[in-house]
Amino acid sequence: MNRVLDRAFTFFRVALAEMVAYRAEMLIWVLSATMPLVMLAIWDAAVADGPVRGWGQVEVTRYFAVNLVVRHLTAAWVIWELNHLIRTGGLSTWLLRPIHPGWWSITETLAAWPMRLVILAPLVLGLILWRPELIFWPELANLFAFPLSVLLALWLMWSVQASFALLAFWIDQSMGFFSAWVALWGLLSGYLIPNALLPLSLGEAARWSPFYATLGAPVELLLGEAPIATTLLLQLAWSMLSFLLLGVLWRRGLRRYGASGA
């Protein structure tokens, strides 16, 4: 147990040092991923004359404020790193160590949280000053379910990206497939359009998709717009499925690994 804790603590400390070293880059990443604020401006104007399906300016503002925070808490970049490592042979240095390389990548992802939150805080504060009615008190059950939902969403986001990255074991242009995922994700995750404002049948279908499980689910859960048990179960099911898929791709991919250039 001590060994596990020591590893976890050391990994987090070193990963945090890395994030601090990349602070300028991190600032740019966070500020460039503020699409929820752009969508807030658009939807705010769209509902200015009256609520759409019950969504007024307060609901829209709350939704995109939480969306912004969740988007950053569930952000991962493993696809770019892992894809590069496989294609250049850099994965070798990790495969030589007696630990799964995924642990380091997950730790790096979590270590970005403090930096992201520090950068996000003024943005959220600005939103509150602009529209104080944004502040709300979720139900206690929703409040407790929210961190779990965020962690599941983060795992799903990370594992989906890692799965796409692992395709590099077989094909050169694996990133192209991920672009298709991103396009669907933008539409169906709730990132650009709240699920409730999609065409009704599409919105209903999207609610069961992995896209929704990565973002819309935790957002709506905190806002009390989604049933707790069903939402968590849905996320858990997609997370387990992605875990299995990731395991198969990893094992089979390693057999094909050429360690090129290494």
Add this chain to the structure above:
Amino acid sequence: MAGAPPAVVVEGLSKTYQVAEKAPGVWGSIRSFWSRKSRDVHAVRDVSFSIAAGERVGFLGPNGAGKTTTLKMLAGLLHPSAGELRVLGHRPYDREADYLSRITLVMGQKQQLLWDLAPIETFELNRAIYAIDRGDYRRRLDELVEMLKLGPLLDRPVRNLSLGERMKCELCAALLHSPQVLFLDEPTIGLDVTMQEQVRRFIFECNHRDGATVLLTSHYMLDIAALTPRLLIIDQGRIRHDGSLESLTREVAPERRVSVAAVDPRLAELGFQEHQGRMIRTVPAEDTNLLLSRVLALNPLWEVGVEAPPVEEVIARVFRSEADPRVEARDRG
């Protein structure tokens, strides 16, 4: 070491890659969409050898000979296409944590150091990964820092270190866990002569002090000559020689170069030729003593030198003599 099991056992090891082929140009790219072609590249073919615990072995061969592929299979990075291999009793490609904790592979062109942090952070990370006791880690780090003279480098970001400084830090990171087997792939590549010498001395000390088994590839013949009493020469995926440098020299370059620091017509009568102010003649090794006695009979005060061909020349001859057209024809087939 008599009776101790070998550290490395390789039997009939082969590795074949499938490489996609595409005709050049736009039309080639378009055609490759519906008719993908690939060919087999036999990187390693039916290679067998064993290495005793604590032995230092040089692994030589021209580019593309199969050295690095063999090292990668031994380190567990690649799955072999055929054959058996055992290192410290483990099948490397199973990548068991216990196995990975007992070996290291240093690749001159790849780095494990975290680029934007000081080397000490990577060392700390490896301490946690290899579960090294803090006291042991401190002692080992002090030893390595002393041997490699890393003191002033520990707190500087890796990106600000020179290539040689980075290589020394790489060695430190790779050896913190006191591995029993060191696979070293071009550890001195790109380093200046002084740095090469430091790294060589360090590798020797690791072997001498810790009894670590060393398998080393290098394009620098000095690395091989200075470090490894035994040579494995691989070419076109096959082992061509397994033995000492001396036995190889006897086998492929059995002549000696006799040079006399004088220009004298009587030496020309003995078959010597003038070259840059000296008289030189190359003779079979067994005739050297006879020639020397004749030369010294002419003038016992002459300065006479006898040299075996340089290591580079010996190795180059091995590769030239082994370019077997039958093997190439079979590859193409």
